[in-house]
Amino acid sequence: MTSDGTVTAPGTESGLAADAPRRRSRWDARTWPWWVQVLAVYAGARAVSAVLLLVAAAAQGVTPWAPAHPSYAQTTGLFWDAGWYHRIADEGYPSELPRGADGLVQQNAWAFFPLYPMLVRGLMVATTLPWEVVAPTTSLLLGAAAMLLVHRSVVDGAPRAVAARPGLPLATVTLVSVFPTAVVLQVAYTEALALLLVAATLLLLVRRQYLATAGVLLLLGLTRAVALPMAVVVAVHVLARWRAARRGEDRLTPLDWARLGGLGGVAVASGFLWPGICQWVTGVPEAYLRTQEAWRGRREVTPFGGWDYVLDFWFGDHGWLVLGAAVALVVAVLVVPAAWRLRPELHAWPAAYLLYLAAAIEPGSSLARFLVLAYPLGAVTAGVVTRPAGARRAWFTGVVVLMLVLQAVWVWRFWRLTSGWPP
Incomplete structure (x- = not known):
């Protein structure tokens, strides 16, 4: 494997003698199976993140979750939103929404989706181990599985780019693994599970395995609020197939149309599945939205709401310039030639997902970790040059080094309890 993640065939490296493969050690990473290379890259990145977490823990004072200088298990299993997932695993969800003296809904467990804490709960029962051991370990293993699917989805989802540069899938895995907020792949958060399901959805969709795609989408709807932008990806997939059929390169039968229509319906339904369950159990209309409002600076959930006062808080008079630069960067990444070498599904996902984030969330410090799920941008970044x-x-x-430096800054600045802004 070269420094840019490229895995070259034995004997093809410039300047090597023809008999070089015979001289190679059996430990040469370039001869390892693809999945071993992926797991080795992921393990190395997680080891670096573990060191950063331990350094931060050594400087951490007393917190609501642990005493000063917490252990690695406490740091990864109890801090920030991990505490909410822990409570859900132990107590479940309240039957009534808690309200303050003003009658407004207070912060509560309904803001957090159930699949991850219930999965960890099952493993805790099976192993008899505590949450702070089982939850981070589960995330770590789910992240490893996610990296394998990220690799395969790039192989299948960018065939022209991979044909020109065989190392692109592993390079993508590397960039996702060292992303500034990739630390969340080894803590008690849902990003690892969500990334696994997003990569599985895109891979299955590219392979036209629609029934399996629908099943994964339902699981995604119980993991994170990201199923709705995946409905856009399904629509793009349908459009791509229709255009190919018009050119005589594909064939769409009535059964195909029925399957695609059903898949689109499942994607939309998955986006409303958890809010519907919240409303049904609590008996409160829009219970999920009312709960989300409790975390916002202004108690309202409106499309693209919050950008004005949040930008002003973080950047003052320069807020809109920062936003403009960020939008320009995102658009540039989505329109460079490397982006168009992806298949439509992988190209559409980060575009739809980022637009959804801009419309649905209050921009804040957590936005950085949400970007982990836009992993096809890693393939674009690796393929720019x-x-x-x-x-x-x-x-x-240079990109890898920059990301690792930013990861160190992110862990030190946000994972430690200092300012109170959640990671």
């Missing part, structure tokens, strides 16, 4: 090989390696190495 294609030649010469030296420039490509320098670009990739």
Whole structure:
């Protein structure tokens, strides 16, 4: 494996003698199976993140979750939103929404989706181990499985790019693994499970395995509020197939149309599944939205709401300039040639997901970790520079180093309880 994540075939490296493969050690990473390479990259990245977490823990004072200088298990299993998932695993969800003296709904467990804490709860019962051991370990293993699917989804979802650069899937895995907020893949958060399900959905959709895609979408609807933008991806997939059929490159039968229509319906229904369950159990109309309001600076959930006062809080008079620069960067990443070398499904997902985030959430410090799910942008970033090989390696190495530096800053600034802003 080269410094840019490229895995080259034995004997094809420039300057090597023809008999080089015979001289290679059996420990040469370039000869390992693809899945071993993926897991090795992921393990190395998580080891670096573990060191960063331990450094932060050593400087951490007393918190509501643990005493000063918490252990690794306490740091990864009890801090921030992990406490909410822990409560759900132990107590479940309240039958009534808690309200303050003003009658407004207070922060409560209904803001957090159930699949992850229930999965960990089952493993706790099976192993008799405590939450702070089982939950981070579960996330770590789910993240490993997610990286395998990220790799395969790039292989199947960017065939032209991979044909020109065989190392692109592993390079994508590397960039996702070292992303500034990839630490959440080894703590008691839902990102690892959500990434697994997002990558599985895109892979199955590209492979046209629609029944399995529908099943994964239902699980996604119980994991994170990201199923609705996936409905847009399904629509893009349908459009791509229809256009191919118009060109005579595909064939759409009435049964295909029925399957695609059903899949679109499942995607939309998955987006409203958890809010519907919240309303049904509590008997409160829009119970999920009322709960979400409790976490906002202004108690209202409106499309694209919050950008004005949040930008002013973080950046003052320069807020809109920062937003403009961020939007320009996102658009640039989505329109560069490397982005168009992805298949429509992988190209559409980050676009739909980022637009959904902008419309649905109050922008804040948690936004950085939400970006982990937009993993096809890792393939775009890795593929921006294609030649010469030296420039490509320098670009990739520079991006990896930058991400690791930002990860250290993020852990130190946000995972430690200092300002009170959640990661």
